[in-house]
């Protein structure tokens with residue numbers, strides 16, 4: 725059976741079946757290892773919310789009915805491209821990060 729232990733434990737000290745507490749990723753800026761980022765073309769966006777719904781990390785914020793778009797928090801976006809793939813208007817472009 726798996727066991728919940730402190731997420732700060734060293735890898736070599738982790739027991740077999742280790743998993744950390746849920747929700748811990750909010751403590752870290754998990755987007756800092758991303759190789760590409762989503763860039764939105766707001767002219768084409770129809771504010772359908774698919775990007776918001778499908779993002780596996782829940783990083784999209786609804787900017788509201790006045791602004792009518794969803795904004796990705798790049799501090800936490802991992803660059804997986806799911807949002808760009810699911811967007812029915814193809815208005816999200818995955819763009820390589822500068823190094």
Ligand code: SF4
Nearest residue numbers: 769770772773775811
């Ligand atoms: S999925 Fe595409 S069209 Fe829909 S809100 Fe997101 S960016 Fe806009």
Ligand code: SF4
Nearest residue numbers: 779801802804805807
């Ligand atoms: S690239 Fe992936 S993690 Fe980043 S906003 Fe899109 S779906 Fe979310």
